Amino acid sequence: MTQPILQVSHLTKRFGGVTAVSDVSLDVTPKETLAIIGPNGAGKTTFYNLLSGRMIPTEGTILFEGQDITGLPPHRISRMGVSRSFQLNNIFNEMTVRENVEVALTAYHGQSRRWSNIASRNRPIQQEADTLLERLSLTDLAQRRAGVISYGDKRLVEIAMVLATRPQLVLLDEPTAGMTPDETHRVTALVNSLAATGDYTFLITEHDMGVVFDVADRILVMHRGQTLALGSPQEVKMNPEVRQAYLGNAEEELAS
Ligand SMILES: Nc1ncnc2c1ncn2[C@@H]1O[C@H](COP(=O)(O)OP(=O)(O)OP(=O)(O)O)[C@@H](O)[C@H]1O
Ligand SMILES: [Mg+2]
Known part of the structure; x- marks a missing residue:
């Protein structure tokens, strides 16, 4: 068994x-x-x-x-x-959907959560973010500011951020x-x-x-x-x- x-x-x-x-x-x-x-x-x-x-x-x-x-x-x-969702508490409204996922990935990979240090120039993280966004059918919203997308889409972003911790x-x-x-x-x-x-x-x-x-x-x-x-x-x-x-x-x- x-x-x-x-x-x-x-x-x-x-x-x-x-x-x-x-x-x-x-x-x-x-x-x-x-x-x-x-x-x-x-x-x-x-x-x-x-x-x-x-x-x-x-x-x-x-x-x-x-x-x-x-x-x-x-x-x-x-x-x-073991990862749980946090009901939107973790989403940064000023950042794009993609940047939010990149922040979660960067945190997972043990780098600083400070925006100046993260993501944008880090290829593997960008690619991983794209894969996750695709899994959640969020690719079309990747460049939108998280603050302006629908409530339902925000909750999907939240799930993407949960999955970022593998x-x-x-x-x-x-x-x-x-x-x-x-x-x-x-x-x-x-x-x-x-x-x-x-x-x-x-x-x-x-x-x-x-x-x-x-x-x-x-x-x-x-x-x-x-x-x-x-x-x-x-x-x-x-x-x-x-x-x-x-x-x-x-x-x-x-x-x-
Ligand atoms: N931090 C806390 N301090 C005191 N009581 C609490 C605390 N958290 C939950 N409770 C109490 O524990 C019980 C179970 O609450 P819980 O939130 O786990 O239920 P739930 O099944 O998630 O309910 P819901 O479907 O409304 O989300 C309730 O009586 C609640 O008032
Ligand atoms: Mg509950």
Whole structure:
């Protein structure tokens, strides 16, 4: 059996009286796309914060490729190949789309993030940026200032910047939130095409069930910090507890 890329055991995070993540155990298979769903406050983002090192768990362990990463600082975890999206916080609006990707690549390659030092004259980085922009169908926007492109395109730039760190495990937190149906469709197509390259394992949190059932190999359902269900989309769809706790309103949609 292949070794899981990620092994989470009894992971718990408490904030005072609130248990945001409660005794979650999970093995993630290399190259799979695992969707994490659950109502607001279920603990999805906190789970990511623990995996990426932004928060230290109260209890439990996280192994990435067999190595214990529990409590390591974010930059070390990111270096090892776990990368998450940051909801536009990292985008420089004054720079072009291409320059933004070059900044991320330059940072990854360990050079200074100072603009004067980076990119423009560095051929390999330019080429890598072009490859990434192409993968994300952003080539046409390469020379545009990031501040003026659409919200959906910005989020794609953000994904390009995540991929610039050459992650094996990519954590996407509600990548289609606030997007138009067209933009949402681009993201699902993108995740599917990136997954098909065999280069990435994806964890993706989503409220849009259409997206979830389009991209997921498996689904983890969280409820009040706990694992309510884990299985194939079909299994989760049929799970009575899931229907009752969470999918109730979406039942007709699921049945179709
Ligand atoms: N830094 C924090 N301090 C205190 N409580 C927190 C903190 N972060 C999250 N929580 C609480 O932990 C619980 C889980 O929140 P979390 O953001 O992980 O949920 P979520 O599943 O991502 O929700 P959403 O779907 O709304 O994004 C909530 O009750 C939230 O209020
Ligand atoms: Mg969240």
